[in-house]
Amino acid sequence: xxxxxxxxxxxxxxxxxxxxxxxxxxxxxxxxxxxxxxxxxxxxxxxxxxxxxxxxxxxxxxxxxxxxxxxxxxxxxxxxxxxxxxxxxxxxxxxxxxxxxxxxxxxxxxxxxxxxxxxxxxxxxxxxxxxxxxxxxxxxxxxxxxxxxxxxxxxxxxxxxxxxxxxxxxxxxxxxxxxxxxxx
Amino acid sequence: xxxxxxxxxxxxxxxxxxxxxxxxxxxxxxxxxxxxxxxxxxxxxxxxxxxxxxxxxxxxxxxxxxxxxxxxxxxxxxxxxxxxxxxxxxxxxxxxxxxxxxxxxxxxxxxxxxxxxxxxxxxxxxxxxxxxxxxxxxxxxxxxxxxxxxxxxxxxxxxxxxxxxxxxxxxxxxxxxxxxxxxxxxxxxxxxxxxxxxxxxxxxxxxxxxxxxxxxxxxxxxxxxxxxxxxxxxxxxxxxxxxxxxxxxxxxxxxxxxxxxxxxxxxxxxxxxxxxxxxxxxxxxxxxxxxxxxxxxxxxxxxxxxxxxxxxxxxxxxxxxxxxxxxxxxxxxxxxxxxxxxxxxxxxxxxxxxxxxxxxxxxxxxxxxxxxxxxxxxxxxxxxxxxxxxxxxxxxxxxxxxxxxxxxxxxxxxxxxxxxxxxxxxxxxxxxxxxxxxxxxxxxxxxxxxxxxxxxxxxxxxxxxxxxxxxxxxxxxxxxxxxxxxxxxxxxxxxxxxxxxxxxxxxxxxxxxxxxxxxxxxxxxxxxxxxxxxxxxxxxxxxxxxxxxxxxxxxxxxxxxxxxxxxxxxxxxxxxxxxxxxxxxxxxxxxxxxxxxxxxxxxxxxxxxxxxxxxxxxxxxxxxxxxxxxxxxxxxxxxxxxxxxxxxxxxxxxxx
Numbered sequence: 001x002x003x004x005x006x007x008x009x010x011x012x013x014x015x016x017x018x019x020x021x022x023x024x025x026x027x028x029x030x031x032x033x034x035x036x037x038x039x040x041x042x043x044x045x046x047x048x049x050x051x052x053x054x055x056x057x058x059x060x061x062x063x064x065x066x067x068x069x070x071x072x073x074x075x076x077x078x079x080x081x082x083x084x085x086x087x088x089x090x091x092x093x094x095x096x097x098x099x100x101x102x103x104x105x106x107x108x109x110x111x112x113x114x115x116x117x118x119x120x121x122x123x124x125x126x127x128x129x130x131x132x133x134x135x136x137x138x139x140x141x142x143x144x145x146x147x148x149x150x151x152x153x154x155x156x157x158x159x160x161x162x163x164x165x166x167x168x169x170x171x172x173x174x175x176x177x178x179x180x181x182x183x184x
Numbered sequence: 185x186x187x188x189x190x191x192x193x194x195x196x197x198x199x200x201x202x203x204x205x206x207x208x209x210x211x212x213x214x215x216x217x218x219x220x221x222x223x224x225x226x227x228x229x230x231x232x233x234x235x236x237x238x239x240x241x242x243x244x245x246x247x248x249x250x251x252x253x254x255x256x257x258x259x260x261x262x263x264x265x266x267x268x269x270x271x272x273x274x275x276x277x278x279x280x281x282x283x284x285x286x287x288x289x290x291x292x293x294x295x296x297x298x299x300x301x302x303x304x305x306x307x308x309x310x311x312x313x314x315x316x317x318x319x320x321x322x323x324x325x326x327x328x329x330x331x332x333x334x335x336x337x338x339x340x341x342x343x344x345x346x347x348x349x350x351x352x353x354x355x356x357x358x359x360x361x362x363x364x365x366x367x368x369x370x371x372x373x374x375x376x377x378x379x380x381x382x383x384x385x386x387x388x389x390x391x392x393x394x395x396x397x398x399x400x401x402x403x404x405x406x407x408x409x410x411x412x413x414x415x416x417x418x419x420x421x422x423x424x425x426x427x428x429x430x431x432x433x434x435x436x437x438x439x440x441x442x443x444x445x446x447x448x449x450x451x452x453x454x455x456x457x458x459x460x461x462x463x464x465x466x467x468x469x470x471x472x473x474x475x476x477x478x479x480x481x482x483x484x485x486x487x488x489x490x491x492x493x494x495x496x497x498x499x500x501x502x503x504x505x506x507x508x509x510x511x512x513x514x515x516x517x518x519x520x521x522x523x524x525x526x527x528x529x530x531x532x533x534x535x536x537x538x539x540x541x542x543x544x545x546x547x548x549x550x551x552x553x554x555x556x557x558x559x560x561x562x563x564x565x566x567x568x569x570x571x572x573x574x575x576x577x578x579x580x581x582x583x584x585x586x587x588x589x590x591x592x593x594x595x596x597x598x599x600x601x602x603x604x605x606x607x608x609x610x611x612x613x614x615x616x617x618x619x620x621x622x623x624x625x626x627x628x629x630x631x632x633x634x635x636x637x638x639x640x641x642x643x644x645x646x647x648x649x650x651x652x653x654x655x656x657x658x659x660x661x662x663x664x665x666x667x668x669x670x671x672x673x674x675x676x677x678x679x680x681x682x683x684x685x686x687x688x689x690x691x692x693x694x695x696x697x698x699x700x701x702x703x704x705x706x707x708x709x710x711x712x713x714x715x716x717x718x719x720x721x722x723x724x725x726x727x728x729x730x731x732x733x734x735x736x737x738x739x740x741x742x743x744x745x746x747x748x749x750x751x752x753x754x755x756x757x758x759x760x761x762x763x764x765x766x767x768x769x770x771x772x773x774x775x776x777x778x779x780x781x782x783x784x785x786x787x788x789x790x791x792x793x794x795x796x797x798x799x800x801x802x803x804x805x806x807x808x809x810x811x812x813x814x815x816x817x818x819x820x821x822x823x824x825x826x827x828x829x830x831x832x833x834x835x836x837x838x839x840x
């Protein structure tokens with residue numbers, strides 16, 4: 001996977017206002033656009049002391065909104081933060097926009113948590129996908145002990161949010177078969 | 185109506201000749217409760233001789249058929265304004281079960297206390313205040329059955345010098361101590377006392393003349409001892425004071441630290457401790473074996489801790505009970521702030537005579553509410569005269585308002601005549617906040633106390649981060665702070681400052697915003713005050729197509745629902761979040777726009793009130809020092825204690 005790290009600290013240790021976030025977003029989207037279609041952008045907060053919600057909303061939430069809308073193909077975006085507190089403002093803004101994203105402890109690490117709004121059943125499903133690697137909806141439904149339709153709904157939401165990726169593995173009419181895999 | 189007495193029992197007012205038997209009655213009860221007989225006739229005579237106390241109307245004795253005294257009560261209406269009436273009462277222990285006696289005395293107290301109502305301000309809350317010892321469960325039950333509620337606890341603390349090693353006083357730099365000079369220092373001491381106790385429980389702002397009359401009454405008493413009254417001064421100004429008595433009731437070998445106070449400008453410099461050590465040294469020199477004092481257990485400045493640190497220990501507790509006789513605006517300090525008796529929305533009116541009285545921000549005790557109305561009321565021959573002479577104190581929030589008004593006056597080409605405060609600390613404070621730095625308003629005294637950040641214009645959105653850094657740097661210079669709350673405050677500042685260009689005007693242009701902010705270190709905590717004279721919240725929300733019937737409804741939508749003028753779902757909710765965080769910190773938040781004020785503090789909770797109108801938005805946060813890790817001892821030397829951050833929960837990725 002092609003991974004690019006976008007350092008927020010380039011805009012300062014303490015960021016900032018909406019207008020500054022808006023200017024920073026233009027830079028971020030350039031980097032995102034330059035990634036290959038399956039690339040991943042890690043928005044790294046290392047070196048940042050204060051991330052105001054307004055700046056985070058302009059830079060990250062709005063960029064994620066564009067990503068989720070599909071204009072950047074299968075690219076994904078995660079945030080990396082040395083502390084939970086630093087992402088509080090971001091998490092609030094993502095929640096306001098009904099969005100969620102993975103937050104890594106380190107840019108190259110694999111420990112993650114969710115920032116923004118994601119219901120517990122979805123987090124449970126996401127955790128399972130990270131534990132299993134590639135898997136199918138049927139297998140997940142059996143493990144989770146839920147009806148297949150319910151599992152499909154959860155997976156659909158996770159795919160929408162670019163928290164997992166889905167790969168078409170074949171078609172047996174009338175259904176299309178997919179596999180799901182973590183983005184890390 | 186006073187409850188009738190059984191046949192043979194009579195009642196009458198006390199006379200001075202009854203001091204002995206009333207004292208005996210009080211001692212009989214105290215001996216039953218805690219085995220001591222501490223009172224002497226001279227103590228009750230001191231109360232009875234008060235110039236505002238009239239034995240004929242203010243006391244009642246109940247006598248048994250054999251002429252013995254079984255009950256006594258008095259009301260003391262000695263404050264100006266008479267909003268708290270103090271009740272004294274006692275019942276002979278063998279009559280504890282006599283419901284009729286308690287009812288008779290409490291009904292009489294209630295009836296007599298209500299005499300003050302015609303004399304009190306029409307909108308003021310009137311309360312009857314009574315005390316009891318914590319061991320006297322009978323009195324507590326009786327008080328509660330008559331509608332009193334326990335409001336405060338005071339500790340009696342004691343030190344016996346033989347049990348501890350006394351330290352010599354360590355006076356802060358620039359402080360000297362001298363004796364009080366009767367007839368010379370009276371007024372200065374009254375001013376210093378008001379300044380020191382303004383945010384203490386039970387404080388009532390009285391006219392200087394009333395305070396002086398009361399002081400002179402106590403100075404005329406036999407137990408006044410000038411050598412035991414000491415003033416800590418910086419230059420000619422009283423920074424702190426300590427008034428002692430040579431004999432404690434019931435403990436003639438112990439002195440009493442009767443009144444000790446430090447003015448806010450000298451807080452956290454060890455002055456209180458030095459005054460205590462000085463008092464102990466004077467007692468010891470006289471052969472007095474120890475000292476006692478009484479302290480409010482919820483004293484917001486940590487006085488009980490200080491007293492423990494100097495070796496004092498609690499020996500008993502006294503409870504204060506309060507019964508509300510008439511609801512209204514509370515003029516008395518409660519829990520360290522001036523509280524409201526009612527959670528209902530209320531309209532606060534300002535009048536010229538009550539200029540700068542607290543109206544919308546009780547936490548800061550005295551603010552500049554109602555200035556707009558006052559200005560209208562005192563216009564003289566086309567000039568606008570703002571009479572600040574009676575102002576005793578002003579907080580950044582109020583100064584922000586004043587600054588805005590001065591700008592408006594300037595822009596409208598009007599001349600604003602300001603009659604400056606006569607209270608020296610207030611002048612210095614206003615100077616420190618930059619109020620008198622504009623031409624023609626410079627005060628003559630160049631000795632300016634430092635504020636954390638003087639009133640600062642917010643005129644350039646691009647400079648907001650620099651401005652935030654400047655505020656933070658001023659705080660950082662004063663204290664070493666915990667990172668977490670410090671960074672949270674920075675986030676607050678970023679959001680609040682940029683609200684001015686983003687939300688306060690119809691165009692979104694910062695040029696129309698006219699915002700200002702200030703920060704100060706108050707005894708309550710760090711105060712951040714922000715204001716703009718934009719279009720206000722109601723008008724701002726109308727830009728998203730929503731109509732609100734009142735400013736209060738608009739404010740409610742913003743503070744409680746997170747609504748914003750922008751339809752974009754990512755916008756807004758910051759004030760809601762800040763409000764939540766301030767609550768979790770036990771801080772105070774005031775947001776004022778138009779006719780509405782949202783006010784929240786830890787004791788009163790939060791509500792929206794109708795207040796005098798203000799065009800634009802004003803916001804004030806008070807964040808307690810301990811939130812930043814600043815403790816009393818730490819703040820004395822500018823260092824803060826840190827708290828370990830809580831652990832964080834992470835999920836493991838597939839490969840780890």
